Amino acid sequence: MLKDEWLEYFEAVNGRKPRPIDFKEALERGEFILSEESDSSQVTNQVPSDQGQASPDQSLDGETATAKALAQSQKERNDAQEALANAAQEKRKALSQETVFQVKTLQSGREAEVLQKEEEQRQRVAEAKERLASYAPTRPDSVSHSAGAASATIQDIPVFSNESQYHDSSEDLKKANRKEEKEAKKIARQAARDKKKAEKLADKVKSKEDQTVDKLEKRLESQIRLLESVQNIDKKSQKAKNWGKGALISSLIAVVLMLLIGGVYGFWRNASGNIEGTWELKTSKVLDENSGKLTNALKEHENNNEIYVSFLKVDHSNNLQTHSYFYTKGKEDQPTFTASDYLKEYQVVDQWNKSITYTKEVSEFKRELTRVVSELYPNADKNLVDYYISDNVDNYRLYRKGKRTKSYTVNKDTLVVSTYNEDGKLTSRDTYEKVSKATAKGLEAEYAEAKVAYEKNHKTTSKK
Structure with a gap:
């Protein structure tokens, strides 16, 4: 990674420009190179000289094997970094959907401005991670059987910075994941508090409804008891009514006749005085x-x-x-x-x-x-x-x-x-x-x- 690219990545991740100490530590860790020429010279110095070698063929074979090993190692790192980026993106999507769903279902809810700021922060982290993933070295298409081709391939692969970049990106993903998990837990705690309040309110309403139902049930029970007592009295007096039923009917008939006669008499008497x-x-x-x-x-x-x-x-x-x-x-x-x-x-x-x-x-x-x-x-x-x-x-x-x-x-x-x-x-x-x-x-x-x-x-x- 070049110096300018590293500066852009550092500001995206940390939200500030690097201090001299940050710049020094990153250079020592090999996170970036000052220029392509220094990179080439450094790599060239690491290549062993022809002195002390048995023959040119043996040196070529050794360099070819080293290039293959480096290419394989770089492929594995690229695959792991790509898988990690995909997993982080999927997790980020899942957490985002779950967070939105939880926020929508909360009664108290969070303020729209806070949610917007958090979403922008997550987007900046995601963009930084994507840029980090794009800085991975390109896998060589083929390996030359000549010493010149091997040297060129080795120069295109900055072996010294891949491992530190991998660890740094992993740490950034972990930090982002921890931050998102922390926010998710905070939202979950708020949801739990709102749910508890809703349950208390529901319990209070239910308590009042239960009291009203209890009163109605007691009143209904008293009315049922009264009805049962009346029915018992009716049952006890039913026998007495049965034997006197005929007499009662006769009495009713007599009363009706008396009323009729009285009415006729009253009408007659009043009319007779006209x-x-x-x-x-x-x-x-x-x-x-x-x-x-x-x-x-x-x-x-x-x-x-x-x-x-x-x-x-x-x-x-x-x-x-x-x-x-x-x-x-x-x-x-x-x-x-x-x-x-x-x-x-x-x-x-x-x-x-x-x-x-x-x-x-x-x-x-x-x-x-x-x-x-x-x-x-x-x-x-x-x-x-x-x-x-x-x-x-x-x-x-x-x-x-x-x-x-x-x-x-x-x-x-x-x-x-x-x-x-x-x-x-x-x-x-x-x-x-x-x-x-x-x-x-x-x-x-x-x-x-x-x-x-x-x-x-x-x-x-x-x-x-």
């Missing part, structure tokens, strides 16, 4: 306190030659309103109304109990009654007005509290309304007949005309 429509008063009886008997309440009007008109109307919401007035025969234009005809609805029909209840509070009823009386009788005596209001309010209070009650019975088109006092004694009984819609409209029209006439006359009388 008195929606217009009902005209036909007779009215009140209790005579002296005789203790019911007497005709309309007889007084008959004795006074008066016509008494009264009817009640029940709407679809079961609100009940009573309409009443009277007038002297021949004086229809001078009717008389009471304050109750000016009160708003305050009675409601209870179909189920067939009774009439009062919905307004006592205070509200008193307030409304006071307003109506004040409007109708502005000039009336205050004591009489107060007495009238107090008497009606007390009477309403008894109905409101349930001490006095009203009930009714209905039979086709006949309605009987009965009133009872605090002692439960009958105090009045009114009988009504249901009228047609046309008759009802006539009654309402006559009532409206009479009310207008009353208000007209009442205002005139009030002004006087």
